[in-house]
Amino acid sequence: MPTNTKQQTVVLYPFPGVGHVVPMAQLAKVFLRHGYDVTIVLIQPPPGLADFGASVIDRIAASNPAISFHVFPPISGTDLAGSGKNPLLLLLQLMRRYNDALETFLRSMPPCCLHSLVTTMFTAHAVDVGTKLPVPVYTFFAPAAATLAVVAQLPALLAGRTTPLRELETPLEFLGVPPLPASLLMPEVLEHPDEELCHTIVNVWKRVMEADGVPVNTFESLEARPVQALMDPRRCVPGRALPPVYCVGPLVCESADLLADQERHQCLAWLDLQPECSVVFLCFGSRGSLSAEPLREIAVGLEKSGQRFLWVLPTVAGTDDDSKNLDAVLPDGFLERTKDRGLVVKSWAPQVDVLRHQATGAFVTHCGWNSTLETITAGVPTLCWPLYAEQMLNKVLATVDMGIGD
Template identity: 70%
Template sequence: MAQQTVVLYPSPGVGHVVPMVHLAKVFLRHGYDVTMVIAEPPAGSPDFRIVDVDRVAASNPAITFHVLRPVPDADLACPGKPPFLLTLQVLPRYNDALEAFLRSIPRRRLHSLVVGMFTTYAVDVAAKLGVPVYAFFASGAATLAVVTQVPALLAGRRAGLKELGDTPLEFLGVPPFPASHLIGELLERPDDEMCKAVVDVWERIADASGVLVNTFESLESPAVQALRDPRCVPGRVLPPVYCVGPLVGDGTGGARQERDETERHECLAWLDAQPEKSVVFLCFGSRGTHPAEQLREIAVGLDRSGHRFLWAVRRPAGTDGLKDLDMVLPEAFLERTKDRGLIVWSWAPQVEVLRHPSTGAFITHCGWNSTLEAITEGVPMLCWPLYAEQLMNKVFVTEDMRVGVEMEGYRAGIVKAEEVEAKVKLVMESEKGREIRGRAVALKKEAMAALQDGGSSQTSFARFLFDAKNVDGPLGK
């Protein structure tokens, strides 16, 4: 088995590469060699989320990294086209280079190819070579269930789903949610180039031999059952779904983009001095920014709440030269809260902060990686979604899992200070907050159990390895 190689081909971006690194470590623990192939963005690419491959590789020496050089004549600065659409359109053009790399590995050593959420056109390469191919869905089973059922919803429609506004949509396996909460690209007209591209790339997931999902079964049981239900996609059998999560890191799996791995962040020492479960942590992901007006509202709300806080702030657009937070935040805010608050620029070691005993709540954008990290550490969430599938995740966290509350106002353009104050106090002080915290602790125990020997995710991964030996391909029939 040590001679067999698994090739992982993640979608572009830190939010996709990092969970794929965590998946790689699972393969390594089972005795496989792992090579991660990363597509280097074309020059001028505005939406390929740049990944520092050298830094990720240095943090993970057991994984081999291979970079696919930019495809020639790929102009991703096309006026009038969304950058993400251009990214989706250029990714299939890396297939020839991927094929050449796969051919360089002796056939009997090549166990399988695992593609990401947006690199699914690479299943054609695997089919051409007779290599077993699997998809890794870095988001949750509920999101997978939704995007799997969207093509049937769009079929025959001439108008976009955006016209439905907040009309509730019902999908098998998930609670009803407003149409406006769908991923933005899916709200366009069905014949819109952007909508078609997203639907096409996700429909290719069904061409894989199976789907590895970054979740654990008890967390999203209704959605997982829906994915196994013939009614989910009438007339088509979906490939097997393997819940192998939660795949989260220890804070070092390539997510540290700005600090030496051996240096302990200053905020952790600050947390050491705070009482247990007393700190509200605010962090909005690698792309989450707020205008100066919103930062001021957050600051006022935190000030009025009276609670301790650790706040990772990204500079507002148009303030690249800003060095002094006092220029953005309310007058004397930093001085007034210096004994109970800490603000850090840009980046904080999120996993380590969530794991710290002093952290009591998490104001988050509801990215799936962040959501899983909070669940794994038993930290309740105050949900403030920004983009992508985060609006849906907010619904799943607050209504299905019931380990969070919604921060209201973001859809109108601004969350007021009064809302920040009220929701922080609700989670940190109230009886409802106590119930949410209790459920968060219970989910943490379930997450830990899923990853233990004999746990649901361990068993699911073992079943995947067994099934992989019996699919058509050089190692199979």
């Protein structure tokens, strides 16, 4: 590490989603502790795409004044409303178009002050910018090491395939990962390899392994098998040299990172009144939403069980005004009948503080990797309800490899 780090800046370039920005902010604090300046570069999503948790990201920026934030304005002509294409595909294509803006921003910094560029799994194409400057580029991998092992090996599996992975009847064998049915992979990579979305995702993932190094949000004692597999590139991806992999986790968000005004959330005061380990905590992530039918089923189950519960329920799939439609989605009188033993939160809640509260006894989760690390560090058992992305794989890790959930 250079001795004069105070004048050097690490630029972090995350994908504009809460699940990417939150752990990236934690990584930024690691660099700060080592004496570097840190700038997080974000894009402003164009019309036609969701804001990807802008309110949470604003809270992160407000509560971390030591981190500089730079937001690229929208690229002209990028109104994507009504395009009919998958939002993830549109955003991946858009992020690549920001390479020029990123290069201009990095060149505006004195070369002696720019230490490195850190991308993520969906912004890894920015390695091209680092090559042109040149500046070292690292790809921070916010999901599990097991997911990275799959990402590293998937392109070779798809090369030359003429049929979708979803048609495979035998489990997939990835080094370092339990045998997996193809259905547990991201739905987008199960399509025909020539489909635009599948092709785009795989091409971005190829770039992950072209970085100078890959820091991963995990720790080796948690994921020994995939970490060891990634440390042996000759076996993991035969014929290809992989960059070094560094375990830098668990990077777990603290409530203070999201509460700029430092006010204690009202749900914590409610938990203070509950007996120890008596509350089931239900939360499906920043982008997780269920349709009306499963929400009603959950509500019926909670009511019949007689169990104390804290339910974070800010979104209802298929509704335009989530908070106003919530009462209509839940069974008639549910909130009134359960008010003495249950609390429904219709907005963001401090998940880390809830999990660490002595009243919390179990966690019903979507199995996002951030949530998985948070429940592991809090020592709370989980009930797994994966919804999207790599959450199916995380469920396997939690229930089979780690033994922390069902």
